[in-house]
Amino acid sequence: MKATQLRNRIVAFFVGIALFISALFGAASFLFAYSIEDRFFIYLLDDEAQTVAAQLESGLEARPRLDFIRYYPEKHELPTIIREVLEDEPNRIEFSGENDTHYHLKQIPAGYLLAEVSEQLVVRKIKGGMLKFILVLFGGVLVLALILAFTSLVMAKRLIKPLDTLVKIVEDAPVERLPQNFSGQFVNDEIGAFARTLEHALSRIRRFISREQAFTRDVSHELRTPVAITQSSLTLLRQTPLTDKQAELVGRIADAQHQITQSLEVLLALAREETLADANTRVLPVVEQVILSQAEKIAGKDIEVEVDIAAKLELPIAPSALRLLLNNLIGNAFTHIRSGVVTIEGHAQTIMVSDTGEGITADLLKTLFEPGAKGPDSEGMGMGLSMVKRLCEKLDIELSVSSSDSGSAFCLKFPG
Structure with missing residues (x-):
């Protein structure tokens, strides 16, 4: 992977994190607001349930203190839309009615408390404003993300520059002249440690190549000469009178000679970079x-x-x-x-x-x-x-x- 690609990944990571956090914050804000509002109505109904229970125990008429909450002694007295929903979902506590009405229901031992909370739904009324606020906030985060991206790009460029230099040193070096003594230009950090390790490895490779080249020269000289002498001797031997058995043996020697010559050429070709x-x-x-x-x-x-x-x-x-x-x-x-x-x-x-x-x-x-x-x-x-x-x-x-x-x-x- 090229260092420029690594830089881009670093920038994309920070920008992505910033955008993800902003989107997560916006969604959490909506959920939090709705949850708080629902809990508020539940607490109000719990408080009114205690009041109604005390009134009934004192022989008084059940009269909730809040005017948007009504008391129903029997289930059949509830509004039709509430009764119909309760038939299918007896444990439901929130209901939506006609004309954007909204209800919260609480069952008590002596009946039901029903709160018509359409006028009290603060979150739903300011939902558009909240959405605008979150969009403005998201825009601010986007600007912040762009600033962060630019800052990350500058920082990544500075951090990756030594790696770019190291790649350039190794990439431009021919095999026959591997780079050496280059690790001193890097600071003593992770990249510097990597440069020193790489320099040591290249030094070993350079020694291996030198030994291989020396071996190739020696083999070329030491083996080709006796092989050529043997070939010449076989050619002269074939020109002398031979029995059938001797001719067969000379043929086998010639075949072996040919195999040795061919194998030697392949081995030398494998050893030579050219x-x-x-x-x-x-x-x-x-x-x-x-x-x-x-x-x-x-x-x-x-x-x-x-x-x-x-x-x-x-x-x-x-x-x-x-x-x-x-x-x-x-x-x-x-x-x-x-x-x-x-x-x-x-x-x-x-x-x-x-x-x-x-x-x-x-x-x-x-x-x-x-x-x-x-x-x-x-x-x-x-x-x-x-x-x-x-x-x-x-x-x-x-x-x-x-x-x-x-x-x-x-x-x-x-x-x-």
Whole structure:
């Protein structure tokens, strides 16, 4: 989340709280006023009930002191509208009549006390005024909320400014030059503590990258040289007279040599950041190079290779990375098919390598991209597809596979 968004959320929170409190206060004012008025009439009727009870005990005629309260000895003497409502709601104490009349009823042992309080409803008479008052109050709160919003925005800007600075420092720093010695510019608060923690973490990452780069240089030099010497020796050995058994052993050594070379290239590609550099590569020439380099695997097999790729098709990937991916996928297809067709297709942002072989078993399909996963007839180490998966993740390429008894298909979907 950007710091500006955090600022806006802080301002919106304070303004929302102010408006909510004002609306809550207005609603509470109305409810409080109505409640107080109702309680007032209940207290008046309770007081008149005591007076009427005392009068009746003294043998006097029941005569309420307040002229808007009347005494009814029997229920049938009550006004019709009151009796009808009491038939359905015997415990009701408030009633509305015709012409905006309003009643409060209290039942006593000797009858009923009925107060016609239409003229005494103060709250209802000043309801319009109260509403105007609350609207004026709400307007005042709104102005206060705007002032609070401006104040909150200024405060939030000051509070979030160090976070903006920290984001800018990290956001603008390239991976090969991670920022350092930046935490000293922040005060000793929560953001300052976060800056120091981040600086320490970036320092560790910088050391990790340095070690990885040194390892990549060492591996590139120390492993490529003996691999090249071994390859040259195998080439010379094949030019000498060999028995069938010796030729078979030399072929197996050559296959292992090829696997080592291919794995080394993928591992180095995973370690080098420059592999991720933006580049557009024509697909067809790379596919042709890969087919030629993997042709030994289908020598003597009844296999047809079909290529359906437009000559001008380009994809956003470096040539070396595309070659590594296709070497594994096409090489696997050539290795594991005995006869049939291997098809390499390229359309829009997608490359698909499919074959008409026996397919991949359901159990192997579940763990196909895990290190060491391989079929029972595989002579490899089971690392190729795992490294292909890792390289695809690094390059944001979507890798998928489908398989059945009629063959398998690997699909590479490139971003863009």
